[in-house]
Amino acid sequence: MTLDFDTRFEPAYGLAVPVADGVLRLTVNNPSPFTFHGTNSYLIGKDTLAVIDPGPEDDAHLDALMRAIAGRPVSHIFVSHTHRDHSPLAARLKALSGAVTVAEGPHRSARPLHLGEVPAMDASSDTDFVPDLVVGDGDVVDGDGWRISALLTPGHAANHAAFSLEGTGILFSADHVMAWSTSIVAPPDGAMSDYMASLDRLGGRDDRIYLPGHGGPVVSPQKFVRGLKTHRKMRERAILERLVLGDRTIPDIVRAIYRDTDPRLYGAAGLSVFAHLEDLVGKGKAVSDAEPSLDGVYAPAR
Numbered sequence: 001m002t003l004d005f006d007t008r009f010e011p012a013y014g015l016a017v018p019v020a021d022g023v024l025r026l027t028v029n030n031p032s033p034f035t036f037h038g039t040n041s042y043l044i045g046k047d048t049l050a051v052i053d054p055g056p057e058d059d060a061h062l063d064a065l066m067r068a069i070a071g072r073p074v075s076h077i078f079v080s081h082t083h084r085d086h087s088p089l090a091a092r093l094k095a096l097s098g099a100v101t102v103a104e105g106p107h108r109s110a111r112p113l114h115l116g117e118v119p120a121m122d123a124s125s126d127t128d129f130v131p132d133l134v135v136g137d138g139d140v141v142d143g144d145g146w147r148i149s150a151l152l153t154p155g156h157a158a159n160h161a162a163f164s165l166e167g168t169g170i171l172f173s174a175d176h177v178m179a180w181s182t183s184i185v186a187p188p189d190g191a192m193s194d195y196m197a198s199l200d201r202l203g204g205r206d207d208r209i210y211l212p213g214h215g216g217p218v219v220s221p222q223k224f225v226r227g228l229k230t231h232r233k234m235r236e237r238a239i240l241e242r243l244v245l246g247d248r249t250i251p252d253i254v255r256a257i258y259r260d261t262d263p264r265l266y267g268a269a270g271l272s273v274f275a276h277l278e279d280l281v282g283k284g285k286a287v288s289d290a291e292p293s294l295d296g297v298y299a300p301a302r
């Protein structure tokens with residue numbers, strides 16, 4: 001099965017783009033190799049609104065959000081996860097609107113872990129955000145003409161949640177599943193075993209369309225999720241093969257299997273290989289010289 005990424009996207013910075021009945025998308029002008037054309041915020045409702053992922057600290061984006069809100073009340077601000085391209089603007093939007101912030105919880109790592117030197121990424125963590133309302137898996141928030149339920153989907157981040165707009169078949173998949181690229185699963189925020197389990201969660205649902213945190217919609221979500229699982233299993237096999245061929249460190253493996261990758265993403269690629277190795281050690285398919293870390297020495301299990 002091939003995984004077809006869809007990189008068509010018109011960001012329309014500053015403008016609210018209707019993407020479904022009662023759903024507007026506003027894209028932040030923060031393009032990067034990690035954020036594609038930028039972070040998507042969504043406005044939901046017609047009279048009293050909800051916002052999903054207000055975005056990074058960005059004056060122009062706050063102005064664009066307020067223009068699109070157009071004086072209407074905002075009851076809730078949903079936050080998918082606490083990376084700096086999604087959550088920080090919640091504080092100022094809350095101050096302006098009086099809305100309640102909703103999320104799985106404040107920032108945390110997937111597990112305590114010694115990493116060595118971690119490369120800086122755009123998706124660095126927002127440790128200031130604390131939600132007013134903490135939601136667990138399946139928890140429902142009722143608004144004015146809309147109902148949103150939380151679907152906990154750790155993997156990209158430990159506190160990652162997707163949000164289902166009940167009765168519409170729309171799932172706001174944030175950074176867990178995106179049409180333009182695979183999502184970054186990198187310790188310490190992310191964990192490969194969580195990510196794969198969260199893909200299984202989505203695969204068992206019948207959502208009609210995903211509206212992600214970056215880029216355009218995922219229009220055949222079940223097929224796409226199956227493709228993502230296959231892709232990760234192929235990557236896992238490729239890493240095991242490199243171990244069998246004698247590679248022992250993460251930089252060796254990255255050089256071998258990310259030959260065609262933008263070098264700006266090598267740091268993220270190393271973390272992704274690390275996430276796979278950690279998972280492989282956990283499953284007994286690989287061994288490491290000590291507790292798995294970025295500068296660890298790995299070998300295939302005997």
Ligand SMILES: [Zn+2]
Nearest residue numbers: 083085175213
């Ligand atoms: Zn993001």
